[in-house]
Amino acid sequence: MESEALVEVRNCTMVFPGVTALDNVDFTLLAGQCHGLVGENGAxxxxxxxxxxxxxxxxxxKLFIQGKHIHIPSYSVRKSHEMGxxxxxxxxQLMGDLSGLENIFIGRYEKKGPLIDWKQLQAxxxxxxxxxxxxxxxxxxxxxxxxAEKQIIQLAKAMLDNPKVLILDELTAVxxxxxxxxIFRIINLLKERGIGIIYISHRLxxxxxxxDRYTVLCDGKxxxxxxxxxxxxxxxxxxIIGRELKNVYPPKNQVFGETLLEVRHLCAPKAFSDVSLEVKAGQVVGISGLLGAGKxxxxxxxxxNHPIVSGEVLVRGKAVHLKSPRHAIRAGLGVVPDERRILGLNMLYSIKDNTILASMGKFRKWKVFQDHGxxxxxxxxxxxxLNLRYYSLWQLVSKLSGGNQQKVVLAKWMLRDCDIFLLDEPTRGIDIGAKFEIYxxxxxxxxxxxxxILVSPELEEIIGLSNKVYILYExxxxDVVEGEHITQEVIIHDLLGVKEI
Ligand SMILES: Nc1ncnc2c1ncn2[C@@H]1O[C@H](COP(=O)(O)OP(=O)(O)OP(=O)(O)O)[C@@H](O)[C@H]1O
Ligand SMILES: [Mg+2]
Known part of the structure; x- marks a missing residue:
């Protein structure tokens, strides 16, 4: 029997000022199926x-939900929610100052008389x-x-009203x-219940x-x-990218210079203890560890940007007091943080302003005025x-697609020409073609x-790029592995804390 179409999109076009984000797209989601929606950043x-x-x-x-034709001008998030x-x-899209519980139930608090029934909500x-x-x-x-915990709260919030259609937009990226x-286990459970899932991911x-099914978009088509x-x-x-991809990882650089960054016996309560590591010029050092390992x-x-109780950081052999990110930037460090929207970018600034933010001093006219040109x-x-997709440098970064925002963070530090790069999941949410460019x-x-220094949840990436890997466990x-000893087996073994030390 043919399963029911939960969502049907016909000839969908979506135009933003200056950009046609969708151009005549068709899409059908059937009940009980997981439908992968893939394409490059900005697709x-x-x-x-x-x-x-x-x-x-x-x-x-046109849009049909469970066969019902939707009148677009009066359609809203609230209506789609009511339709499951x-x-x-x-x-x-969570509120940081509220608890997880409040975030899940916000706007839908159950009441006992005039009061919110917290016990019931907690249960x-x-x-x-x-x-x-x-x-x-x-x-x-x-x-x-x-x-990752925030992501679980988001998922719990979405699951609250037993939806018929669940859209997961890069849920697993973090x-x-x-x-x-x-998540796969949950998806299977939902499929058995006849729920349709739209699954967006760059991890093919x-x-x-x-x-079960896939749809590929490219440049809105x-x-x-x-x-x-x-x-x-x-x-x-x-x-997805219109060409074949071979040799994803370029050959690693093998010529190293002096030690640029050294970390000695760094301790931070509840996060990590006694961590020492060393990175030479020309070296890519991977840091691997499970969730909560302290990476x-x-x-x-x-x-x-995180208080330490003991230990020191040396840049080019000299101890530096990195009391704040400002000191670190002065010492020659550049950081691509894992949460780009909060830590990596100023969402109210344009692409241009975000890109030059860390190197404004370079663009002075007579040492006083900013040379905007x-x-x-x-x-x-x-x-x-970096092959960024945008229509104007003066466009707000918030209007870029996720992966393109990540590229702007990278661009910022590359422009500053830092000596030491700390990359915390630099390819998160980045499409396969752009990943290749970032590698x-x-x-x-x-x-x-x-x-x-490279942190990534993807082992393959760590193995493909690093000259040396530090494995954190709790x-x-x-363990520290170098050269040809960097293999999947060794790392997985250590990640799980199996190795005896
Ligand atoms: N609110 C908006 N205003 C203007 N342009 C927008 C807006 N939202 C998205 N766009 C543009 O529409 C295009 C598609 O963006 P979209 O976010 O749908 O891409 P995506 O496929 O989800 O990419 P990614 O994998 O990077 O998340 C991009 O060119 C983006 O810049
Ligand atoms: Mg997206």
Whole structure:
């Protein structure tokens, strides 16, 4: 029997000022299926999802939800919600000062007389989490939670009203392997209940692991759609980027210079203890560890954004007091943080301003005035090198697609020409073609004698790019592997804390 079409989009066009984000796109989601929506950064995946949930009203085209023709001008998020459509957005939409519980139930508090029935809400919240098999403290303010935990809160919020259609926009971009497997388990459960899932991800292996169908978009145009079982990864890559991708990882640089960054016995309570590491000029050093192993905290501590109780950081052999990120930047460090919207970019600034933010001093006229012409030229050049997709340098970064925002963060530090790059998940949310470009860039940085620290949840990436890997386990350096000893088996073994030390 043919399953029911839960969502049907016909000839959808969505025009923003200056950009046609979707151009005549067709899309059908069937009940009980997981439908992978793939395409490069800026292809229109998030825009299509937002048209389906009524966040955007499509400029032209038709939308049917469970066969019912939707009148677009009066369609809204509220209506789509009533019709059983839920979404986990690509970017966090939580309120940092509220607890997880408040975030899940906001606007839908259950009351006992005039008062909110917190006990009941807590019980429901916990029930939801146990269904998702996740353990997050719902009483903690969301701003104190880890990225992956925030993501779970978002998922729990979406699941609250038992949706018929669930859209997951790069949900797994911030999750580690364990978390991803858990999401697949949940997806399977939902499919059995006849729920349709739209699954957006740049990690193509995931599409093959959990999706039944796929749709490829490119530059807002529909490219192809079909059953996942009928294609392989190469074919999918080709549909996405229009060419084949070989040798994803460029050959590693093997010429090292002096030690640029040294960390000695760094300790931060509850995050990590006694971490020592060394990065030479020309070297890419990977840091691997499971969720909660202390990787992000370590990066933050190195650039003065996380309190430490003992230990020191040396730049070119000299101890430096990195009391704040400002000191770190002066010492020659550049940071690509894992949360680009909060830490990496100023969302109210334009692409140009964000790009030159860390190197304004370079563009002075007579040492006093800002030379805006030079700034714009430099911003243009560097973003061109990174293949950024935008229509104007004066466009707000908030209007860029997720992956393109990430490129602007990278551009900012490349323009400053730092000596030491701390990259915390630099390819998060970046499409496969652009990932390749970023790998090449990391390689170029190393060849130019820069020191690079790379944190990534993707083992393959760490193995493909690093000359040396430090493996953190519960805040301690479990092992250090170099050269050809960097293999998947060794790292996984250490990640799980199996190795005896
Ligand atoms: N609110 C907006 N105003 C103007 N342009 C927008 C807006 N939202 C998206 N765009 C543009 O529409 C295009 C599609 O963006 P969209 O966010 O849908 O891409 P995406 O496929 O989700 O990419 P990514 O993988 O990077 O998240 C991009 O060129 C983007 O700059
Ligand atoms: Mg997107």
């Amino acid at each position: 229109g995946k998030s825009t299509l999802s937002k048209c389906i949930i009524g966040d955007y009203r499509m400029t032209a085209g 459509i839920a979404i986990v957005h690509q970017e966090f 429901r919240g916990e029930e939801l989490l146990s269904y998702l098999q996740c353990d997050v403290d719902l009483k903690v303010k969301v701003k104190h939670l880890r990225t 999750l580690q392997e364990e978390g991803i497997q858990n 292996d995931e599409i093959f692991q959990c999706c 529909f490219i192809n759609s079909g059953d996942v079982k009928d294609i392989n990864k190469q074919q999918l890559v080709k549909m 992000t905290e370590l990066i933050h501590a190195i650039y003065g 030079k700034e714009a030229k430099a911003a243009f050049d560097i973003n061109k090198r 090449a860039l990391i390689n170029e940085l190393a060849k130019a004698g820069k020191a690079v 805040g301690k350096v479990m």
